[in-house]
Every structure is written in C-alpha cells, then in structure tokens.
Amino acid sequence: MQISQLIKTIMLRMIKFFSILIMVIVLSFTLVSFSPVDPIQSYLGAEMMVVSETQKEQIAEYYGLHEPKLKQFFKWFSTFVQGDFGVSLLYRQDVLTVIKERFSPSFWLMSFSWTLSGVVGYVLGAIAGMNEGKMVDRVIKTYSFILASTPAFWIGILFLIIFSVWLGLFPIGLGAPVGMLKADVTWFDRLKHIVLPALTLSVVGGANIILHTRQKMIETLNSEFIRFARAKGEYGFTLFWRHGFRNTLLPAVSVHFATFGELFGGAVLVEQVFSYPGLGQALVQAGLHNDVPLLLGIVVFSTAFVFIGNLMADILYTVIDRRIKPGETV
Amino acid sequence: MNILPDANFFQKTMPQTEKNEYLLEVEHLSMTIERYEKGLNPIRQAVIRDFHLTIRKGEIIAIVGASGSGKSLLADAILGIQPKNAVVEGVLKYNNEPLSDKKKKELRGKEIMLIPQLTNALDPLMKVEKQVKSFLKIKNKRKLEEIFFQVGLDKKAMKQLPANLSGGMVRRVFAAMALASDAKLIIADEPTNGLDEEAANDMLRLLKMLAEQEKGIIFITHDIEAALKIADKIAVFYAGETVEIVARKHFIRGGAHLRHPYTKALWYALPQNGFQPFYPFQPSTTENSRGCQFVEHCPKAKTVCKERHPDLKTIHGGDKVRCFYA
Numbered sequence: 179m180q181i182s183q184l185i186k187t188i189m190l191r192m193i194k195f196f197s198i199l200i201m202v203i204v205l206s207f208t209l210v211s212f213s214p215v216d217p218i219q220s221y222l223g224a225e226m227m228v229v230s231e232t233q234k235e236q237i238a239e240y241y242g243l244h245e246p247k248l249k250q251f252f253k254w255f256s257t258f259v260q261g262d263f264g265v266s267l268l269y270r271q272d273v274l275t276v277i278k279e280r281f282s283p284s285f286w287l288m289s290f291s292w293t294l295s296g297v298v299g300y301v302l303g304a305i306a307g308m309n310e311g312k313m314v315d316r317v318i319k320t321y322s323f324i325l326a327s328t329p330a331f332w333i334g335i336l337f338l339i340i341f342s343v344w345l346g347l348f349p350i351g352l353g354a355p356v357g358m359l360k361a362d363v364t365w366f367d368r369l370k371h372i373v374l375p376a377l378t379l380s381v382v383g384g385a386n387i388i389l390h391t392r393q394k395m396i397e398t399l400n401s402e403f404i405r406f407a408r409a410k411g412e413y414g415f416t417l418f419w420r421h422g423f424r425n426t427l428l429p430a431v432s433v434h435f436a437t438f439g440e441l442f443g444g445a446v447l448v449e450q451v452f453s454y455p456g457l458g459q460a461l462v463q464a465g466l467h468n469d470v471p472l473l474l475g476i477v478v479f480s481t482a483f484v485f486i487g488n489l490m491a492d493i494l495y496t497v498i499d500r501r502i503k504p505g506e507t508v
Numbered sequence: 509m510n511i512l513p514d515a516n517f518f519q520k521t522m523p524q525t526e527k528n529e530y531l532l533e534v535e536h537l538s539m540t541i542e543r544y545e546k547g548l549n550p551i552r553q554a555v556i557r558d559f560h561l562t563i564r565k566g567e568i569i570a571i572v573g574a575s576g577s578g579k580s581l582l583a584d585a586i587l588g589i590q591p592k593n594a595v596v597e598g599v600l601k602y603n604n605e606p607l608s609d610k611k612k613k614e615l616r617g618k619e620i621m622l623i624p625q626l627t628n629a630l631d632p633l634m635k636v637e638k639q640v641k642s643f644l645k646i647k648n649k650r651k652l653e654e655i656f657f658q659v660g661l662d663k664k665a666m667k668q669l670p671a672n673l674s675g676g677m678v679r680r681v682f683a684a685m686a687l688a689s690d691a692k693l694i695i696a697d698e699p700t701n702g703l704d705e706e707a708a709n710d711m712l713r714l715l716k717m718l719a720e721q722e723k724g725i726i727f728i729t730h731d732i733e734a735a736l737k738i739a740d741k742i743a744v745f746y747a748g749e750t751v752e753i754v755a756r757k758h759f760i761r762g763g764a765h766l767r768h769p770y771t772k773a774l775w776y777a778l779p780q781n782g783f784q785p786f787y788p789f790q791p792s793t794t795e796n797s798r799g800c801q802f803v804e805h806c807p808k809a810k811t812v813c814k815e816r817h818p819d820l821k822t823i824h825g826g827d828k829v830r831c832f833y834a
Contacts, residue, residue, distance in 0.1 A: 406629035408589045410643075410685075411617025420642075424633045 195485050199478065203255075206477045211247045213468050218243065220467035221267045241267065254471065263478075264471035268463060273475035276460060281479070283353050284449070284456030286368075287376055288441055295380035296434045299387030304426065306388065307395025308418060318388060325385035330444045334378040334451035341374060348374045351453035375452040379444050383437060390433050394426045432494035438487025442480050529604065531693055531724040532586075534561040537598035539578070539585050539748075555581050557748040557801070559598070560820050560828070563724040565692070568715065570727045570735030572774070573745030579728045580625060582745075583695045586726075587622055588612030602693070617643070621691035625698040625728075627678040630670035636681045637666040643688035652688070659684045659714060676707035683714040686723075694718055695726045700734050712738050732774060736760060744771045747801040750820060753828040767829040769806045800831075808833050 446458030
C-alpha cells in the first residue's frame with residue numbers, strides 16, 4: 179500500500195518533469211528560430227571576411243543550417259534522446275563538456291549565495307518576527323522590502339562601485355586573475371572573485387526568506403503552544419530555541435528550495451555584470467550568437483536544476499504536513 | 509489498570525485545613541484591553557472588572573462562567589501572560605507575598621502551572637515525552653514513566669507527536685505536566701471541554717488527585733455539573749466579575765439557597781432542576797459603565813442597581829455575593 183503509493187508519486191513526478199522539459203525545449207527552440215542572428219557569422223566571427231562563400235556554404239551544410247526548422251529540431255531531438263547534446267558552435271566542443279566546465283563556477287556561486295542568503299535571511303527574519311512592531315523589526319522589514327524590489331544587476335553594479343572601485347577590496351570581475359595559467363590559480367584567488375557576485379545574489383534572494391521567516395515566526399508566536407510555553411515560564415532565547423526555531427526552520431528551508439528558479443535567473447544576470455565565467459554567462463552568449471545546441475543544452479540542464487529544487491521543497495512540505503497533521507500511528 | 513480513584517471518591521469531603529494561610533489571594537483584579545476600532549481613538553474595554561478569589565492548599569475552586577465571559581483571560585492575568593495591549597491591575601498575593609509581574613515570571617511553570625484549554629497547546633514538532641520531561645527537576649526515565657502511568661498513558665503514547673494523540677490523551681499529557689512540574693497552584697482552563705463523559709470524569713479524577721497532593725486548583729469551566737463534582741467552592745463569573753462565591757455544600761442545597769439572581773438562573777437551567785432556558789447576554793463593558801452588570805436581566809432590579817456598582821459582600825457561612833438584595 180505504502181510502496182505502491184510511493185511508486186505512483188514518483189511516476190507522476192517523472193511524467194510532470196518530462197512534459198515540462200519537452201514544453202520548455204519546444205518553446206526555446208521556437209524562440210531562437212526567430213533570431214535574426216546569423217549563426218555562421220557568429221561562428222566565424224572576425225574571420226568572416228577571410229572565409230569564402232563556398233566555405234561558408236560548406237559550414238552551413240555541415241551543421242544542417244539550410245534545412246527546414248522542423249527537420250533541424252527533430253534531428254537535434256533524436257540525438258538528444260540518445261544522450262548526445264550535440265556540439266556547441268561557439269565553443270567548438272561537446273555541449274555537455276561546456277556545461278560541465280561552466281557549471282562548476284556557477285555551482286559554487288549559487289551554493290555560496292544560497293547558503294548565505296538562507297542563513298542570514300532566516301536569522302534576520304527570526305529576529306524581526308520575535309520583535310514584531312519594534313524598531314529592529316521595522317528596520318529589517320524596510321530593508322527587505324527595498325531589496326525585494328531591487329534588480330540584481332543594479333545591486334551588482336553598486337557593489338562593484340563601492341567594493342571594487344572605491345575600496346579596492348575585490349577584483350572587478352572574472353573568475354580568476356587575468357593572464358594567469360589555470361594551474362596557478364589558487365582557491366584564495368577564486369574565493370576573492372566569488373565574493374562580490376555571491377553577495378549580490380544572496381542579498382537579493384535573502385529578502386524573500388527574511389519576509390517569509392518573519393511572517394512564519396509571528397504566526398508561530400501567536401499560536402496556542404507558544405502561549406502555553408510562556409505559561410510554563412519559558413521566554414526569550416529558550417522559548418525561541420525550544421519552540422520557535424523548530425517550527426519555523428523547516429518551512430523556511432522548503433521555501434528556500436523553491437527559489438532555485440530565481441537563483442538561477444539571478445545568477446545569469448549577476449554573472450553578466452561580473453563577467454563571471456559561469457553557466458549563466460554561457461547561456462547569454464549562446465543566445466546572442468544563435469548557438470542552438472548549447473542554448474538548448476543549458477535550458478534542459480537548468481530545467482532539471484529548478485525541478486530538483488521544487489521537488490525538494492515539495493518533499494519537505496510533505497514531511498512537515500505528516501508531522502503536524504494526524505497520521506495513522508497509534 | 510485503573511489506578512485512578514473510583515467515582516465515589518468525588519463524594520468524600522476534603523479535610524478542611526485549619527490554618528488561614530492562603531496559597532493565592534486575588535483582590536480587585538481587573539484587566540483592560542485597549543484596542544482600535546474605527547479611526548484612531550482607542551477603545552478601552554474592561555474584560556475583567558472586579559475579580560476576587562482566595563485559594564488554600566489542597567483546595568479546588570471552580571470558576572464557572574459562560575463562554576466569552578473572560579475566563580481564559582483570567583488565567584492569563586494570574587500567570588502574567590496577558591496580551592501586550594492589556595493592562596492588569598489589582599492585588600495578588602502568593603503565599604502571603606505580593607505577586608508582581610516579575611515574580612509571576614519566576615513562578616510560571618515552577619510554582620504556578622497552567623493546564624491549557626486548547627489541545628493544540630503542545631509543540632507540534634516535539635514528542636510529548638520530551639515536553640513533559642522538561643518539567644522534571646531530575647530527569648529520571650523511571651519517574652517519567654511513572655507519571656505517564658499515573659495519568660493513564662502508556663509507553664507507546666509517550667513517543668508520539670501531539671498530532672497522533674486524541675483530545676483526551678492530550679489533556680492527560682497536560683495533567684502529566686502538572687504532576688511533573690511540582691507546582692503548588694494549578695490553573696486548569698476548561699480541562700473537560702470537548703471530552704466525552706468518561707474522559708471528562710477521568711480528567712476530574714486527575715484534578716482531584718492533584719488536589720490530594722496539597723496543590724491548589726483553580727478549575728475554570730462552563731460546566732456547573734463538572735464543577736460540583738470536585739470543587740470545594742464555586743465562584744460564579746459573569747461579565748468579568750465574581751458575582752457569587754459559594755461552598756459546594758451550600759450550592760448543592762439548591763436554587764432557593766443561592767443568592768445571586770444569575771447563579772439562580774444557572775441552577776434552574778440545569779436539566780434536573782427544571783431546564784428553564786436562560787440566555788444571558790454578556791455585556792461588552794467599556795470602562796465607564798456604571799451599575800450592576802446583570803441589571804438588564806435581573807428580575808429584582810431597582811433604580812439603585814442601575815446607578816451603583818454592588819461590592820462583593822460576605823454573608824454568613826463564608827459565602828460571598830455581589831448583589832444589593834442578597
């Protein structure tokens with residue numbers, strides 16, 4: 179009974195995932211097929227002048243660029259189903275290789291900022307909620323409202339001006355020092371380059387988690403079991419630690435997982451501002467140069483990424499519900 | 509495994525403690541809540557106006573009143589956990605010492621314990637065992653099991669989250685907390701609310717058992733019959749005031765011996781006493797309202813009742829009543 183239920187849930191999830199994936203692919207392909215950018219020109223770049231018309235013709239032939247769009251799509255799709263994402267025109271490498279290489283810096287960027295915004299956001303939200311209506315709460319609330327309505331790229335530029343240009347604390351961009359061999363780059367170099375983009379991303383993402391945690395904390399503090407806990411003589415930090423923390427943490431974490439989509443979207447913008455060599459930047463490049471295989475590859479990858487985030491959020495919600503609502507035990 | 513005292517237990521009278529040492533004394537307790545309705549002018553509403561109570565060790569005092577008469581707020585006021593916009597005034601003494609807000613904070617959960625009304629008062633994410641354990645001074649597993657056994661919960665229930673327990677079981681957990689806490693004064697807020705007769709009787713036995721251990725019990729309820737089963741004294745609560753305090757032995761003599769018209773009305777509304785319907789409207793009391801709160805429903809009301817507020821006066825036998833004509 180339990181296991182069949184589980185299998186059913188998993189099956190439903192898989193069907194949902196694949197239908198979303200196909201829709202996203204079709205939509206992305208339709209959009210790029212309207213792109214006015216000539217893929218051959220972006221493939222050749224400056225060598226456009228040197229290469230003869232016949233050679234251009236051969237390149238187009240090789241990539242099947244003259245074929246009808248529908249045929250191109252199915253050609254790509256049939257190889258994709260077999261696990262082959264094709265070759266990127268821009269990087270002249272396997273799409274999977276490009277993604278693998280590009281995802282690593284993006285992964286560190288996103289996990290760093292996700293963790294940071296989660297921890298800081300939760301703490302600030304909890305403080306605000308515990309002090310509802312007081313000065314601390316008003317300051318934190320105003321701060322979150324302003325940040326929640328601020329675009330990520332603008333914050334990024336602001337941080338660049340303050341921390342890189344004026345204070346000179348952090349490098350102005352890129353993922354590693356310019357002109358250094360990959361083997362010579364230390365983890366400290368990487369860390370210095372990741373701080374500002376990660377901070378930007380977390381500052382914007384944190385506002386949501388602050389407001390959510392604050393709300394949840396107020397709700398929890400007004401609940402009957404908190405009134406009782408007070409009646410039992412608990413107050414201050416003990417009250418928070420014993421009852422507030424447990425009852426607000428899981429909802430906060432699950433909401434935080436659901437922000438994977440925004441996190442990825444934010445990363446695209448932030449990587450652009452900081453010229454950070456991540457997946458988001460590759461996505462922008464692929465779009466601008468009509469590199470269809472790479473674009474679709476990243477789209478598939480990010481869809482899976484966001485889907486996993488939402489799945490985690492869903493699972494956590496179910497766990498919370500199981501614990502709070504009457505179950506079958508006893 | 510019925511370790512609880514049998515039904516006859518209720519009928520045994522408590523030995524009266526001779527000394528006049530009160531565990532808790534409450535005089536002229538009032539609570540005013542300030543709130544905003546339309547516009548910015550605050551409305552000050554007196555939810556508790558003039559409440560009196562004295563309780564000794566081992567005594568059970570029932571506070572009987574209709575829903576919405578402010579009974580739960582009374583518990584809040586004694587414990588000092590009233591809402592932020594509430595002002596509590598009055599003289600409170602615990603063990604002959606003034607009970608200040610600071611003192612209340614010290615004593616909550618240690619000396620004075622609440623048995624809450626709502627079953628969602630347990631932390632939904634903590635096993636009940638752990639929630640009870642926090643009251644034990646010496647964390648002893650055997651002692652914990654003994655307490656659960658005393659209130660009639662088995663080991664399996666101990667390991668559960670509150671959502672998996674029935675309303676009756678949650679109330680037993682509350683009783684277990686009261687036992688574990690070693691509190692001298694227990695305020696039970698509607699502990700039998702929503703329970704079937706058997707479960708309610710179990711709960712009453714538990715309260716009686718707590719009183720046997722020299723604990724003072726304030727039993728807040730709307731159920732007169734339940735109150736008469738275990739209480740030594742009945743305090744009738746109407747519109748934020750104590751209108752009458754009667755010893756149980758006087759109360760059960762019947763309606764003719766009751767003094768206050770509201771108490772009489774409650775008595776005659778009981779099925780076995782005539783079942784006369786009575787729907788007293790709880791007046792919403794703003795601070796400046798004068799006169800007796802019950803004047804609109806009172807068959808005996810005269811002009812003076814509208815103009816002056818009657819004080820709680822002691823009549824023979826130690827009972828108290830708030831009426832000019834009692």
